[in-house]
Amino acid sequence: MDLLAHLEAYVAAVDEASFSRAAERLGIAQPLLSRRIKTLEAHFEGQLFDRSRRQVATTELGVLLLPYARDVLDRAQRLRHVARSARQSAVRTVGVPADCGPAALARVIRAGAERGTTFGVRELPPDERAAGLADASLAYALLRVPPEHAALRVPLGLASAPSEAPTGRPRTRRRAVHLEDLRPRRGNGARPGRPAATPVLTTVEDHAPYAQDRLRRAVARAGLPESTVRPAGPMATALAETLAGQLTLLCTEPFARRHGASWAPLDDAALHRGYELRAARRDPEAAQVPHWLAALLAAAVGAEPAAPAAGSAGEDGPSRLAARG
16 A cells, blocks of 8 residues: 555545545545555554544544644655755766866856756776776766867877067967977087986876877887876976976976966877766766766866867767757
């Protein structure tokens, strides 16, 4: 027996003093309401209504049980409300790269709150974002993919010690840089105790196997020693050495700009980052990527839309990200 449905029929009949009006209120047929009340009477082993009169009259047992029945229905209603609120307020965790700007991530959180969804962001390496999406500990994640196959592409470049333009303002962009430019200039040679080429540090975001392989091959083509590129240690130390002019850091332009470094884009687009925003298939509440979320996360990583594929003219990167989610 569905106790709640049967109690609703009983309370509605008392309130309306009519089986027909009670059935109409509940949106069910009157015979069904009558059967529910009879089943409830059998369950309690006593009559709830006096059927010898023309009008519906509640028996003493019915009057006695009425406040308890209302309490059960009220508690059930509150339970449903709490469950609904919990679903609506459940945190949707988004896996993002560690070099996203805090202000851009704050816009993601605020936009979710405005739409009744609580978002949390977790800065994770590429492999942990993929694993979190697979086990549904993340609702959404930006996954690394080769830039030529990505919905979003993030240009990478080399950050170095800040320099000033003729206007006296910090210089944040110059012509595209080639890896060959890192070789010592002719006639200067390698000084004792100094590396033969300017060292380049890479962050964990660019340690995806395919990205490391491409970078190693590009370094070899440029005639640079393999030791030219090495993983960065603590980010604060890497930034300090970069700003002091001791090395360069492979990163995005927004990241370099936030920390006051000069930045020049790499000419080799195959070394740039590519991203796909995907949703956890196990989470029915997050089965599709909202377009607004895709657009805000694209801005957070400093992405620009990849060139539209054939047959998708006019479709921007965020739209394709949401569609692929």
